[in-house]
Amino acid sequence: MSTTTCLVKKNSASLSLDEQLRLWVLRVIFKANKFKMLFRRDGFSDEDLAIFLGLESYLTHDTLVKQEIKEVLFSQWKILEKKQSLTCKTFHPNILALKKLFKLTWSECSVVELCALLHTNDAFADYIDDLFGNSLTAEDTIKAIGYMLNFSQSIMKKIFHQNGIIQSAGLITIEKGSTQKLRYKVDLINDEFAENLLSYNGPIEDLFSSFVKPCLKENDLGLRDYDHIKEDITILHAYLKAILDKKSMGSNILLYGAPGTGKTELCKVIAKSLNVKLYEVSYTDGTGFALDGFERLKAYKVAQSIIRSNRAVLLYDEAEDVFESHDSFFIQSRQKEKAWINRALETNKVPTIWVTNNINTIDRAIVRRFDLAIEVPVPSKKQRIKIIQKTTQGKLEKDFVEQIATHEHLAPALLASATKVVSMIEPKSAQKCYTRILSNTLKAQGYEEIGTASSAFALPKNYNPSLINASANLSHLTQGIISNPNARLCLYGPAGTGKSAYGKYLAEQLNKPMLLKKGSDLISKWVGESEKNIANAFEEARDEKAVLVFDEVDSFLMDRSEANQLWQ
16 A cells, blocks of 8 residues: 655656655666676576566576667656656555654655665665675665665755664664675664565554553652662652753663662652653564664654653663673774764753662763762662562561561562462461462572571570680670760671671660671672672661671782782
8 A cells, every 4th residue: 555745747657656765766776876786697697686677687698788778777767757756656644643743854754765775675675785785784785775766965965864764763773883785784773664564454553562561561659769869869850850841852861779679669659750652662573572772762862853752751771781891802893883872862852760770880981971870779778578468468467577678688679479379379377378479580690598687686495695715705795886876896606606697686785686797798890899899888887877797808808919800
């Protein structure tokens, strides 16, 4: 099905698809001077192309009369050019809908149509490759498209300018890193989109449903569930409100933190509190295959163009797939990629919240591009208790809630998953079921199980500091700290002599919780991350008014003179 685009009445029927493709091929032959590419030493280079051009009768000739063939093709070319000049140019309804949606010019529509046919009509793409070869640069690609559409190079450069809608919306991307065949140099978002563009009969918006979708699933959380980062949430909420009111461009926020800490849910909570629509860049295409980082970034650019609401926020979850900083041998390519990302962060119309589990994989120069960068840590014990009570819907006793809340890796998402299972099976003992489910998942993540974690905080019944063979009187030391609760102690000695246990005893005597951190919790392979983890431990202890105990402290307080690596 095609739709006419001309405004002036003309006499002849429009070109058929076959005629249109032949006209494009003939333009390449004569305007791009590729006539000689039709031949090899003993005949045609591609007999299928010769047949497509109506040269079947020459296939049986022992000797080809090239001048005669050139005159035949030239005559065909002029006839088709004249016919097109007297007819209405027609486009598939989807391309006309695309024109309206993106405010494309007729010239841009022609480029989109041609690129779609290169990806969906293999025979046509083969013919073009026969003529242009397999070593086109980005500049060659633009010229080649211009030859086929009979557009001047000034028009083509305008169409493919970085500020043009074709590029800024991500509709067509020209591969710039290597020399290839034409079909591989131009990319229409993806092949699925190219096929649907010329065949789908539904609303044009359906073609983009696999790239961006509304976040319809709400949660029961509210801003109060994020009291552990209340100051940051207040700034984030006020900033987004101002951006939406003023319709400012280039607004980007980065949320980072360990998996399951509620970053994605926070985006939903913020959007709900601001009464705005929240859209999400998809992870998969329409067939269910995962999109890679580059494809998702193209989907992001499309989303920026098709979201029309002035009261909308875009969510880009798992952003490490596009921002991940690899050590690349191809430095120039990496710099271009970074520049492309920087531009995407500067020109977005829809405010975007980028979410990542690992900020260490993101280049620091890119991190600086965000208006706000907010860490969403695992909630404090006090906050975890509130979240557990709310998430588990009163299924657990108070003592058990306080017991499991001591596990610092008990993230909100993990609790929500466990509650879903418990609600479905309705076990006799909800507490046993929760313990089993939570412990299994924590174990799979490499963390201590619920029972193991809680036992680490349990003080032996027969613990008595006066029985410990210490170089100082621990009972007197305890009384002194109770009188003046401000101390830094270094306890050393063989394993199993009660050092960590004294920390628990001291916490009980001070009527404070104990926060235990092992060396394995703090040491990181990333430069500066260990120091950050230690600083976070002090901050967590300060927030919870807890006694902070560093176990296995010798593993990260080694003598720097013994270091073998710079990061040590």
